[in-house]
Amino acid sequence: MKMILSEKIIMLRKKYGWSQEELAERLDISRQSVSKWESGASIPDLERIVSMSQLFGVTTDYLLKDEIEEAENVDGFKSTESSKKLRKVTMEEADEFLRIKTKTSPIIAFGVSLCVASAAPLIALIGLSESRRIGITEDFASGIGVAILLVMVAVAVFLFILSGRESSKYEFLGKEEIETELKKVDNSLSPFNPNSVITRVNHNEKTEVDSFFVHVFHLSKKISDETHGAFDITVAPLVNAWGFGFKKSTGVDSLIVDSLRQMIGYQKIDLQNHRITKKDPRIMLDCSAIAKGFGVDAVARLLERKGIKNYMVDIGGEVVVRGKNSKMNAWRIGINKPVDDSLSVNQELQTVLAISDVGMATSGNYRNFYYKGGKKYAHTIDPRTGYPVQHSILSSTVIAKDCASADAYATAFMVMGLDSAKAFCEAHPELDAYFICSGEGDKYETYFTDGMKKFIINEK
Numbered sequence: 001m002k003m004i005l006s007e008k009i010i011m012l013r014k015k016y017g018w019s020q021e022e023l024a025e026r027l028d029i030s031r032q033s034v035s036k037w038e039s040g041a042s043i044p045d046l047e048r049i050v051s052m053s054q055l056f057g058v059t060t061d062y063l064l065k066d067e068i069e070e071a072e073n074v075d076g077f078k079s080t081e082s083s084k085k086l087r088k089v090t091m092e093e094a095d096e097f098l099r100i101k102t103k104t105s106p107i108i109a110f111g112v113s114l115c116v117a118s119a120a121p122l123i124a125l126i127g128l129s130e131s132r133r134i135g136i137t138e139d140f141a142s143g144i145g146v147a148i149l150l151v152m153v154a155v156a157v158f159l160f161i162l163s164g165r166e167s168s169k170y171e172f173l174g175k176e177e178i179e180t181e182l183k184k185v186d187n188s189l190s191p192f193n194p195n196s197v198i199t200r201v202n203h204n205e206k207t208e209v210d211s212f213f214v215h216v217f218h219l220s221k222k223i224s225d226e227t228h229g230a231f232d233i234t235v236a237p238l239v240n241a242w243g244f245g246f247k248k249s250t251g252v253d254s255l256i257v258d259s260l261r262q263m264i265g266y267q268k269i270d271l272q273n274h275r276i277t278k279k280d281p282r283i284m285l286d287c288s289a290i291a292k293g294f295g296v297d298a299v300a301r302l303l304e305r306k307g308i309k310n311y312m313v314d315i316g317g318e319v320v321v322r323g324k325n326s327k328m329n330a331w332r333i334g335i336n337k338p339v340d341d342s343l344s345v346n347q348e349l350q351t352v353l354a355i356s357d358v359g360m361a362t363s364g365n366y367r368n369f370y371y372k373g374g375k376k377y378a379h380t381i382d383p384r385t386g387y388p389v390q391h392s393i394l395s396s397t398v399i400a401k402d403c404a405s406a407d408a409y410a411t412a413f414m415v416m417g418l419d420s421a422k423a424f425c426e427a428h429p430e431l432d433a434y435f436i437c438s439g440e441g442d443k444y445e446t447y448f449t450d451g452m453k454k455f456i457i458n459e460k
Contacts (some may be wrong), residue, residue, distance in 0.1 A: 017184035236286035293407025338394035359403030363410035
């Protein structure tokens with residue numbers, strides 16, 4: 001099949017999960033230059049062709065020739081049935097989608113205006129009839145007002161349906177944008193992805209980390225410093241050893257723990273010139289306690305860039321909310337009771353919060369655990385001791401300015417224990433927290449910060 005240079009640049013950039021800005025940064029050019037290449041308005045010079053071939057791991061011939069082998073993809077592997085099913089968005093489709101959105105936006109806005117104004121004629125007519133300025137009865141005025149209201153609403157509904165029908169066939173474009181954003185997070189931070197940046201770092205491959213990795217790394221270091229190591233992304237060897245990581249457990253005892261602790265410590269890693277340096281090559285990173293929250297933030301930022309003001313992003317209980325819900329109220333979010341439930345069958349709520357314009361995350365030991373020798377082992381590992389935590393806190397919910405921070409602090413508080421977590425929250429009023437702790441018998445005890453009180457609307 002044939003592919004021109006602009007199409008290849010787009011395909012390769014998306015394959016690596018890079019934005020135009022990120023590609024431009026790697027090539028030391030402006031984003032506008034990349035945009036012109038991809039639109040076909042200009043072509044890169046030979047020097048940039050060579051640079052891109054090295055960056056993407058392809059030959060210059062591949063970039064310059066229009067013909068490519070249909071049976072093979074960029075990586076040299078045979079095409080699969082699943083790859084053939086991938087939806088390719090053409091420039092014509094993208095242009096048509098933008099045209100429709102431009103066309104329908106004022107129509108939708110007019111429809112909303114009609115709905116908002118529909119009650120005005122009714123109110124005006126009733127008012128005029130009561131003041132006897134017009135010679136009609138109140139019942140007659142009400143009838144006319146209701147009729148006008150129904151007509152205005154009907155017109156608005158018709159406009160909404162018409163606009164929806166026109167753009168419905170391009171709904172996949174919005175979905176693909178979100179999936180692409182999450183794929184970028186996965187390609188950067190997932191230790192379960194064999195080709196991710198963090199996997200290559202763990203394998204001590206010479207690799208440049210991307211902007212997502214840089215952001216998470218610096219935020220992790222900050223929170224590690226603040227919590228004195230209760231949060232630590234170098235905990236991976238211990239998490240794997242206890243059977244909760246991206247490698248199978250081979251059994252653990254005190255000797256193994258002591259040995260593994262020698263390669264644990266966020267102070268033993270550094271980021272310089274987009275590369276990770278380790279004081280011990282055996283050090284492995286695991287960003288699982290912050291990456292999901294960061295993924296939620298990434299989708300939220302995408303929605304912000306699109307001008308969306310009211311939304312909720314929820315990935316496995318990690319949440320970002322902005323604006324109002326469909327009832328024009330703050331978003332209602334429940335906190336589950338910490339019932340041992342590895343299959344997530346039980347969803348009984350402990351409390352309900354009304355929140356907006358914040359990130360929220362919950363960490364708990366009631367979903368990811370196992371029993372061995374009659375003893376319960378929970379997934380939260382204390383990086384400082386090397387052992388699963390045994391504190392009274394069963395569930396830690398944190399509200400912060402972003403979900404990544406909330407995610408990391410929620411884990412740190414599980415490690416710190418209630419007294420230390422309470423002291424930390426008192427010293428950091430920008431954070432709000434809700435803790436569910438074990439009490440007498442099967443009862444729970446709760447503690448929440450003063451700032452959390454304003455969010456609680458239904459305490460069970």
